[in-house]
Amino acid sequence: MKRITYAEKIKLSNYTTIKVGGSAEYFAEPNNIFEFIDLIKWANFNKNECRIIGAGSNLLINNIFLKGLTICTKKMKSIKIDPVLGNVEVDSGVMLPTLSNLLAKNGLEGGEWTIGIPGTIGGAICMNAGSGNLSLEKNLISVRVIDSRTLDIYEIPKKEINFRYRFSPFQENNLVIISSKLKFKTNGNVDELLKTTKNILKKKTSTQPYHLPSFGSVFINPKNNYAGKLIEEIGLKGFKIGGAQISSMHANFIVNHSSAKSNEILELITVIQQKVLQKKGIFLQPEVRMIGFDYP
Numbered sequence: 001m002k003r004i005t006y007a008e009k010i011k012l013s014n015y016t017t018i019k020v021g022g023s024a025e026y027f028a029e030p031n032n033i034f035e036f037i038d039l040i041k042w043a044n045f046n047k048n049e050c051r052i053i054g055a056g057s058n059l060l061i062n063n064i065f066l067k068g069l070t071i072c073t074k075k076m077k078s079i080k081i082d083p084v085l086g087n088v089e090v091d092s093g094v095m096l097p098t099l100s101n102l103l104a105k106n107g108l109e110g111g112e113w114t115i116g117i118p119g120t121i122g123g124a125i126c127m128n129a130g131s132g133n134l135s136l137e138k139n140l141i142s143v144r145v146i147d148s149r150t151l152d153i154y155e156i157p158k159k160e161i162n163f164r165y166r167f168s169p170f171q172e173n174n175l176v177i178i179s180s181k182l183k184f185k186t187n188g189n190v191d192e193l194l195k196t197t198k199n200i201l202k203k204k205t206s207t208q209p210y211h212l213p214s215f216g217s218v219f220i221n222p223k224n225n226y227a228g229k230l231i232e233e234i235g236l237k238g239f240k241i242g243g244a245q246i247s248s249m250h251a252n253f254i255v256n257h258s259s260a261k262s263n264e265i266l267e268l269i270t271v272i273q274q275k276v277l278q279k280k281g282i283f284l285q286p287e288v289r290m291i292g293f294d295y296p
């Protein structure tokens, strides 16, 4: 095996958008998929737990020492676009806003909505990230994965992946997404696409608290309802626990308004769940992924 580069005792708060998180025993940011695969093999051979993070935009990481190797994919940025056929091949660390802009510049339609999501492709596929009725699932052709237990590498066509609203099997299995193939509609008007992309971003930033650290929507919307609306209706907008606050701009966002601790955020999540259940009879399921907690 090739030489592995990693750092030790790295603060993960610098790698999450909510700016909270403990420290990783080992931490690495591979520059390409070959380094990525070698790191996963290294963790496997050394019996180190291996956790993957993208842009950390949907993560609540406990403020503890996390044993094992944490790999951040953000430096794996290779992207190949065929504007004639509409085919796109991306490494899992490519950011959605980068993809959105490149698609528009190449006249490819269908990825405009991804502009406001500050996550990577790998994270977006794992979360089945989306906006309204749209999600990456729609444009996905296949994903290339490595099984972190067996180290087998293979490609999975979309039809074999059981996506649901904000769910993919990658949230539960041992498969790490290395890269993916997507397809978009060709021959779009570049100026129109860039304008739409810009307008979508403008709308998002004027209705959601992009100016403060957060992890986007905290809860999955319940069937035929909106988590933000339920939280607002029971009067919790602006409610704080320590440095964690329910955004006064959008009630389904928790913002880190002053050095919030991970336990304050988890407590706020629990209070919201309890109060919405008591007053509305609805259990809100977190969308945000938790690392280092005993949360079910």
Ligand SMILES: Cc1cc2nc3c(=O)[nH]c(=O)nc-3n(C[C@H](O)[C@H](O)[C@H](O)COP(=O)(O)OP(=O)(O)OC[C@H]3O[C@@H](n4cnc5c(N)ncnc54)[C@H](O)[C@@H]3O)c2cc1C
Residues within 6 Å of the ligand: 017, 051, 052, 053, 054, 055, 056, 057, 058, 059, 073, 092, 116, 117, 118, 119, 120, 121, 122, 123, 124, 125, 126, 127, 128, 129, 130, 131, 170, 171, 175, 176, 177, 178, 209, 210, 214, 215, 216, 217, 289
């Ligand atoms: C301001 C803001 C706005 C947001 N708006 C939206 C929105 O409109 N719609 C929406 O759906 N989400 C939204 N989000 C949430 C978040 O951006 C998405 O869920 C995003 O896709 C997560 O990607 P990430 O790279 O940050 O993943 P991370 O948060 O780093 O990880 C999320 C999960 O994916 C897993 N993962 C990451 N990379 C891989 C990989 N290569 N292989 C396997 N598993 C992997 C991680 O282990 C973890 O379980 C928003 C977040 C913020 C902060």
